[in-house]
Amino acid sequence: MSSRTKVLLSENGALVALVVLAVALSLLSSDFLSVSNLLNVGVQAAVTAILAFGATFVIITAGIDLSVGSVAALSAITLAYLSTTSGLPWPLATVIALAVGVVCGLANAALIAYGKLPPFIATLAMLGIARGLALVVSQGSPIAMPDAVSHVGDTIGGYLPIPVIVMVVMGLIAAVILNRTYPGRAMYAIGGNEEAARLSGIKVNRQKLVTYALSGGFAAVAGIVLASRLASAQPQAAAGYELDAIAAVVIGGASLSGGKGRAFGTFVGALILAVLRNGLNLLSVSAFWQQVVIGVVIALAVLVDTLRRRSSN
Amino acid sequence: MSSRTKVLLSENGALVALVVLAVALSLLSSDFLSVSNLLNVGVQAAVTAILAFGATFVIITAGIDLSVGSVAALSAITLAYLSTTSGLPWPLATVIALAVGVVCGLANAALIAYGKLPPFIATLAMLGIARGLALVVSQGSPIAMPDAVSHVGDTIGGYLPIPVIVMVVMGLIAAVILNRTYPGRAMYAIGGNEEAARLSGIKVNRQKLVTYALSGGFAAVAGIVLASRLASAQPQAAAGYELDAIAAVVIGGASLSGGKGRAFGTFVGALILAVLRNGLNLLSVSAFWQQVVIGVVIALAVLVDTLRRRSSN
Amino acid sequence: MSQEILRVEGLRKRFPGVLALDGVDLSLRTGEVHVLLGENGAGKSTLIKMLSGAYHPDEGRVLLDGRPVEIRTAGDAQRLGIATIYQEFNLVPELTVGENLALGRPPRRFGFVDVKAMHRQARELLDRVGLDIDPRRKLGTLGIARMQMVEIAKALALEARVLIMDEPTAVLTTGEVDRLFSIVRQLRDQGVAIVFITHHLEEIAQVGDRVTVLRDGRSVAEVPADTPEDELVRLMVGRPIDQQYPRESERPGRALLKVSGLGRRGHFDEVSFEVRAGEVVGLAGLVGAGRTEVARAIFGADHYDEGEVTVDGRPLPAGDIHAAMAMGLGLVPEDRKGQGLVLGADVAENLGLVTLGRATRAGFVDRQGQRKVAAEVAGRLGVRMSGLGQEVRTLSGGNQQKIVIGKWLLADVSVLILDEPTRGIDVGAKVEIYQLINTLTASGHAVLMISSDLPEVIGMSDRVLVMARGRLVGELPADEATQDAVMALAVTEVEGSRVQ
Amino acid sequence: DTTGTSPTGGSGDIKIGMSVSTLNNPYFVQLRSGAEEEAKKLGVSLTVTDAQNDASQQVNQVQNFTSQNMKAIVINPVDSDAAAPAVKAAERSNIPVIAADRGVNGAQVKQTVASDNVQGGKLAAQELAKQMGEKGKVVVLQGVAGTSASRDRGQGFTEGIKAYPGIQVVAAQPADFDRTKGLDVMSNLLQSHPDITGVFAENDEMALGAIKALGAKAGSAVKVVGFDGTPDGLKAVQDGTLAATVAQQPKVLGQQAIASAVKAAKGESIQQTVAVPVKVATKDNVSEFAG
Ligand SMILES: Nc1ncnc2c1ncn2[C@@H]1O[C@H](COP(=O)(O)OP(=O)(O)OP(=O)(O)O)[C@@H](O)[C@H]1O
Ligand SMILES: Nc1ncnc2c1ncn2[C@@H]1O[C@H](COP(=O)(O)OP(=O)(O)OP(=O)(O)O)[C@@H](O)[C@H]1O
Ligand SMILES: [Mg+2]
Ligand SMILES: [Mg+2]
Numbered sequence A, B: 001m002s003s004r005t006k007v008l009l010s011e012n013g014a015l016v017a018l019v020v021l022a023v024a025l026s027l028l029s030s031d032f033l034s035v036s037n038l039l040n041v042g043v044q045a046a047v048t049a050i051l052a053f054g055a056t057f058v059i060i061t062a063g064i065d066l067s068v069g070s071v072a073a074l075s076a077i078t079l080a081y082l083s084t085t086s087g088l089p090w091p092l093a094t095v096i097a098l099a100v101g102v103v104c105g106l107a108n109a110a111l112i113a114y115g116k117l118p119p120f121i122a123t124l125a126m127l128g129i130a131r132g133l134a135l136v137v138s139q140g141s142p143i144a145m146p147d148a149v150s151h152v153g154d155t156i157g158g159y160l161p162i163p164v165i166v167m168v169v170m171g172l173i174a175a176v177i178l179n180r181t182y183p184g185r186a187m188y189a190i191g192g193n194e195e196a197a198r199l200s201g202i203k204v205n206r207q208k209l210v211t212y213a214l215s216g217g218f219a220a221v222a223g224i225v226l227a228s229r230l231a232s233a234q235p236q237a238a239a240g241y242e243l244d245a246i247a248a249v250v251i252g253g254a255s256l257s258g259g260k261g262r263a264f265g266t267f268v269g270a271l272i273l274a275v276l277r278n279g280l281n282l283l284s285v286s287a288f289w290q291q292v293v294i295g296v297v298i299a300l301a302v303l304v305d306t307l308r309r310r311s312s313n
Numbered sequence C: 001m002s003q004e005i006l007r008v009e010g011l012r013k014r015f016p017g018v019l020a021l022d023g024v025d026l027s028l029r030t031g032e033v034h035v036l037l038g039e040n041g042a043g044k045s046t047l048i049k050m051l052s053g054a055y056h057p058d059e060g061r062v063l064l065d066g067r068p069v070e071i072r073t074a075g076d077a078q079r080l081g082i083a084t085i086y087q088e089f090n091l092v093p094e095l096t097v098g099e100n101l102a103l104g105r106p107p108r109r110f111g112f113v114d115v116k117a118m119h120r121q122a123r124e125l126l127d128r129v130g131l132d133i134d135p136r137r138k139l140g141t142l143g144i145a146r147m148q149m150v151e152i153a154k155a156l157a158l159e160a161r162v163l164i165m166d167e168p169t170a171v172l173t174t175g176e177v178d179r180l181f182s183i184v185r186q187l188r189d190q191g192v193a194i195v196f197i198t199h200h201l202e203e204i205a206q207v208g209d210r211v212t213v214l215r216d217g218r219s220v221a222e223v224p225a226d227t228p229e230d231e232l233v234r235l236m237v238g239r240p241i242d243q244q245y246p247r248e249s250e251r252p253g254r255a256l257l258k259v260s261g262l263g264r265r266g267h268f269d270e271v272s273f274e275v276r277a278g279e280v281v282g283l284a285g286l287v288g289a290g291r292t293e294v295a296r297a298i299f300g301a302d303h304y305d306e307g308e309v310t311v312d313g314r315p316l317p318a319g320d321i322h323a324a325m326a327m328g329l330g331l332v333p334e335d336r337k338g339q340g341l342v343l344g345a346d347v348a349e350n351l352g353l354v355t356l357g358r359a360t361r362a363g364f365v366d367r368q369g370q371r372k373v374a375a376e377v378a379g380r381l382g383v384r385m386s387g388l389g390q391e392v393r394t395l396s397g398g399n400q401q402k403i404v405i406g407k408w409l410l411a412d413v414s415v416l417i418l419d420e421p422t423r424g425i426d427v428g429a430k431v432e433i434y435q436l437i438n439t440l441t442a443s444g445h446a447v448l449m450i451s452s453d454l455p456e457v458i459g460m461s462d463r464v465l466v467m468a469r470g471r472l473v474g475e476l477p478a479d480e481a482t483q484d485a486v487m488a489l490a491v492t493e494v495e496g497s498r499v500q
Numbered sequence D: 001d002t003t004g005t006s007p008t009g010g011s012g013d014i015k016i017g018m019s020v021s022t023l024n025n026p027y028f029v030q031l032r033s034g035a036e037e038e039a040k041k042l043g044v045s046l047t048v049t050d051a052q053n054d055a056s057q058q059v060n061q062v063q064n065f066t067s068q069n070m071k072a073i074v075i076n077p078v079d080s081d082a083a084a085p086a087v088k089a090a091e092r093s094n095i096p097v098i099a100a101d102r103g104v105n106g107a108q109v110k111q112t113v114a115s116d117n118v119q120g121g122k123l124a125a126q127e128l129a130k131q132m133g134e135k136g137k138v139v140v141l142q143g144v145a146g147t148s149a150s151r152d153r154g155q156g157f158t159e160g161i162k163a164y165p166g167i168q169v170v171a172a173q174p175a176d177f178d179r180t181k182g183l184d185v186m187s188n189l190l191q192s193h194p195d196i197t198g199v200f201a202e203n204d205e206m207a208l209g210a211i212k213a214l215g216a217k218a219g220s221a222v223k224v225v226g227f228d229g230t231p232d233g234l235k236a237v238q239d240g241t242l243a244a245t246v247a248q249q250p251k252v253l254g255q256q257a258i259a260s261a262v263k264a265a266k267g268e269s270i271q272q273t274v275a276v277p278v279k280v281a282t283k284d285n286v287s288e289f290a291g
Helices: A003-011 A013-028 A035-060 A068-085 A090-113 A119-138 A147-153 A162-180 A182-192 A194-199 A204-230 A241-251 A263-282 A287-312 B003-011 B013-028 B035-060 B068-085 B090-113 B119-138 B147-153 B162-180 B182-192 B194-199 B204-230 B241-251 B263-282 B287-312 C044-051 C074-080 C097-101 C115-128 C144-156 C174-189 C201-207 C229-237 C291-299 C321-326 C336-340 C347-351 C367-380 C397-410 C427-442 C454-460 C483-490 D026-042 D055-067 D084-092 D117-131 D148-161 D179-192 D204-217 D231-239 D250-265
Strands: C004-015 C018-029 C033-038 C059-064 C067-069 C082-085 C162-166 C193-197 C210-215 C218-224 C255-264 C268-276 C280-285 C306-311 C329-332 C415-419 C446-450 C463-468 C471-477 D015-020 D045-050 D072-075 D097-101 D111-114 D136-142 D167-174 D198-201 D223-228 D244-247 D273-275 D279-282
Touching (some): A013 A263, A013 A287, A035 A204, A035 A241, A035 D055, A068 A090, A068 A119, A068 A204, A090 A119, A147 A162, A162 A182, A162 A204, A182 A204, A194 A204, A204 D055, A241 A287, A287 B119, B013 B263, B013 B287, B035 B263, B035 D179, B068 B119, B068 B241, B090 B204, B147 B162, B147 B204, B162 B263, B182 B194, B182 B204, B194 B204, B204 D204, B241 B263, C018 C044, C033 C044, C033 C229, C044 C082, C044 C193, C074 C082, C097 C115, C097 C144, C144 C174, C174 C193, C174 C201, C201 C229, C210 C229, C255 C446, C268 C291, C268 C463, C280 C291, C280 C483, C291 C415, C321 C329, C347 C367, C347 C397, C427 C454, C454 C483, D015 D250, D026 D231, D026 D250, D055 D072, D055 D084, D072 D084, D084 D097, D111 D250, D117 D198, D117 D223, D136 D179, D148 D167, D167 D179, D223 D231, D231 D244, D231 D279
Parallel strands (some): C162 C193, C329 C415, D015 D072, D072 D097, D097 D111, D198 D223
Antiparallel strands (some): C004 C018, C004 C059, C255 C268, C255 C306, C463 C471, D244 D279
16 A cells, blocks of 8 residues: 555545445445436535535634534625625625625634633634524525526536535645645644644734634635525525534544644545435435434444554554 | 632632623513512523533533433433333333433443544434434324423422422532542543543543433433423424533533533523523514524623633733 | 562563564562663653553563563552552643542542542642642642652552652752652662652662663663663663763853843742853752743743843843744743643654744745754754654653754744753753754854753853742852752742742 | 335335425424325325425435436425525426425426415414404514524514504514423513413414413413414314414325325326415314314
8 A cells, every 4th residue: 555545544534434335325225326416415515515624724723613504604695685685796795705704703713812712602602693693684584696606506517516616626725724834734733732832933813813714714605605506595504514514524533622634534524424414315214213324324434433543553 | 708709709700790691681671580580590591501510521521412402302202202102100211211311321431432432423423313213212293291200390389490409409419429429520530631540540431431421311301301391202302402501511611621610600601591591582682683692692701701810810 | 688579571562663662671679769771762661651551561571479460551550559650740730739649549438539538638648748739729730840749749649569750850859859869768668669760860879779771672781770870871872971061161242132120920020131142041940939930931921020021132022922933032841741742743743833934935834844854853863753753742751852842943043941951851862952052052042041950050051040939049150050059049038029 | 226215105116205394393294294195095105304494405305316216306395495406406307396385486396285374374363363352462482583484474473463453562582493492482571571461473382382381371361372283282272272273284285295296207287386275273173183
């Protein structure tokens, strides 16, 4: 095995679980391995994956961001409201929507870095605030997305879904940020030992601003992709997605105590969740049993990984 | 100030926030300070508080338990199903329901201690599994609680609500466990420095079993109280309560990185959440704004605490 | 005549990428102090962790009273009467001192923890090691040295037949070391068998009876404790070391670091001194004298209430690490685990932390370049590792310390503040670090060195400053600085000191 | 083909997929059982998925149905607007779609089988007003903010109650369609509005919670009107604690949707809309709703 492959497998044990899951499903259902179904899975993973890429930054710094789902909804509602209701040109509305996500992230970071709030509390507060604002702005009703933006939910050439492309691009951006940039490396140091990072000259507070702003920005992108798929921005969109996003990150090998995590692992984590849901639909598992099966498979997927890691030691 | 009071205030900064909140509400609404309303608040805090006491154990060990809401529902459904549908005598059904909670906790702990799963993943899996089983057992419909057990939702002498009494008793039990028993002290040691705990001869895995079993048991009690209040066990009861429970613990001064936390703080945290929701109803804040206000007040409550702590240094 | 109590035969232990122990034998008698000696990474800590139940050997066996025993957990070791003081503290910062002392076995009454009895017992233990602190105090608020004393007291509480001490003196000053030695001798006379690890060679003759030397995971010699130091060094390193403190003094130039009237309530007061280009200034004092606090305040890691710091004539803003670094200041902190290292990251990552900003162009980090420089420094310091990708957590204590120093050697600092820089470092590597200090001062930089190792402060400083109770109480030029002179100043009673 | 699927209800070669907005609510559980009964009767295979009130998950499920080569799809939209892309996707694969309970905006479905929530809200207002003697104070317990059920029922009620100047809505607070929250919110509102004589809850679950909070006052001093006609709700009507519930006959809805879906799958033509009437169940007529 080349050392690259080894690293890929040892650092992304989740990949093994994903492969096992996919093989099992393709044996159980002949519909699973079709190109159209796999593209479906990709589309269905996209929103969670993009949210999870943003959450990866935060979790690497030993933080947590519960607000990503709400921020996604608020950004999408902002975009739809400004362009559809207020008649702003859509490019401007899009920029403002992304800015809203970033600002929510900055607000989280300000509470955490300067107010010394635990990230759980600061982002839980933002979870409520952003959701509430989405309801206030939309008056509780869905708002149509501008057609130009809604194309993000379409496919290229009737085949390649744009959400999948957006997901891959956001994943690459996340990977480059984490591996190659100053803020990325600083995130690992802060999550590994905040005091050591501070004493090494890293401006911890400023880097936290960057971290949460990125998470907010990624959430905004996810919100726009989600709304585009539905051609409509919903005030209740992405409710509860924060747990999925965090689960994707942790399944992908990150630790909530910080210092560890990779964009690729997160990607695999999000795919596992999407494949699982898709498979349950294909297999017509009854609605009541679905949650049980999802729970069992998630536990097994991570168990495979930890056991494999232990036996290789 | 006596040293006891000082300790109480300095270690339970949330108390200050609760007092401020209560004073503000009594100024804003003349209905707030009535005895009957305060008892109301107590009743409404009870379920969250009991769940949160259980979560306190787990959080002190640097773990997290996302399954408490689902486990509460599963226990209540079990009780109702066994006594109403299967005709088992209610005391036996109650014991089995409590055992179900404990078993769920043990399953969590087994995955965490022996399977080395991150607590987030193990308990997220249990969140799905327990909820799914509750749906399966109940076939998705509410089941009537046996009358004998439903009295737990009543009041003594038409005045003192039993849920409040249960909450206080469970809080005292939690406090005694944490402060005075071996498992309690071991929880602090494990959360503060797991390696040190192990090398000091503490059987870390066994203590984790105790910890999560307690959390499961407390969740079962919470579920029974909840179902008794409605005289009906709902498969969807307490959905999403895990975030409230964890928030109560963290508002109460515990840290998700472990080693810190007190039952009294958790109690105050749960009261803050209940007072807040009660106040919003009394003040008739619009549905859209409620989430915003809750978010802002939670952030402020904890901010008050951290700022006070910083200035006192 | 003392008899053998513990015997280790052919112990072998492999970690991913390293063969940490490659057939170690050890024989321990009742009533002796058996010193384990070896370079950083030789396998000393690994060996004792297999006696304490922290690790399991891959091969070989352990005999207690002639019978083979399985030590699977810390609990097993305790039951067998083996107590261990680890190199890295095993204490819980969030708990009180008293609870740490009773960790894992609190006194109970009717099934409930008896807090009163716990604190009473804690008081007795603390008295035994001469530590005058409230057992109700939170452990995390103690300095490193006092934590070490708590760790010692905790091990004493077990009343063990075999007591293992892994570098207990690394962070202690002379006073505590004397105290510790008297406890050790007392236990030895009661028949306790003691395993003692140290890198301070002079301590071997003071307390030791026999010495086992480890090299590259093998036991290479067992010699009496009165073996000459040169011979011990030769056995351990494989070559003699001619000069332990090779200080080459320069002509001091202009003042690079100037501290005037620095004060922080409750910590230190009226601290004024300067460090000039080409100089090594030592800062000595007893534990709790406030040296670490002063260093941190200068560097901007803590705030201070009064006074001023200037670097090369320019005033330094308070509490701003980034500004301090920009002006050429560096700090090697005393607590490597808590403040110096990202334990979960690898060697390259840790070595590159301080220079991360410098290696960044347009937001992108030149990680290739960083690895190259890291490899070079690691080589110069002789870091024993399986590669730059090894997690720092799994390095031996001394090698971790080399990383903490190494990352600052990569940064281009004009004034380097070293807080206990050679803590846990073997004699060979120490000389290497001293040479690096010489290189720094030769190129016009300055060093402020805090150290509890008196011979080191005296041997390497051009001037020695002494602190007591938060104040500077004296200054000695190199030729007047003797151990007695420094100690005499260090115990000065300070009039009107605001430090408790 | 030889898929390992294990669909419920029948083993015919017609495969129908049904995405239900949520199964967290007895109302939709009944909708599903109506559908399953009908599928069994007609001998077709039916796959039911639960969108958990998440519009995008529903889109995913409909997409998955198209991969599975379903012959017809029944969608019970989480949200009328957000269901459009899913319906369009099915359309592209030439699979007929039937909308159940809620319509779909912005895309053409073969048939909408619905009971009108806005209309139901109006009926609730009329019944509540009647039982209150057209005067007094009312509180409204709202569902999850931003959901279409809450929106439409609330809107219908607000419009309907305008006709009664003697009735004043003194508070409207969210209780998220949840029985426990209905109990808590009602208890709180009773502190600030002890003199109310009417409650409108946007579903039966909240109404039942409110009845718990009202205790002996429920059915006597205070009239509570719910929505959905769930078994527990109808039972409460029978007991006299719930003044009325707007019954939507979810079982009929489910049956009708499947019947139409099977017709569509066979290529038969079907009507654009089928209205399953909403009825107000009161103590007088509750026996008609049993079963
Ligand atoms: N958990 C581990 N994983 C991998 N390698 C390890 C682990 N623990 C120790 N090692 C390696 O084993 C070797 C011996 O380490 P050990 O800690 O025993 O050295 P030591 O003699 O105590 O050194 P020091 O004087 O620096 O404390 C080192 O090369 C170290 O990197
Ligand atoms: N985290 C802390 N909180 C409160 N007081 C502290 C804290 N750390 C240290 N102190 C106090 O500051 C004083 C000096 O601390 P410290 O022991 O670190 O000094 P030092 O001279 O660096 O000694 P050494 O480094 O040898 O331990 C002591 O009075 C100590 O109690
Ligand atoms: Mg060592
Ligand atoms: Mg110091």
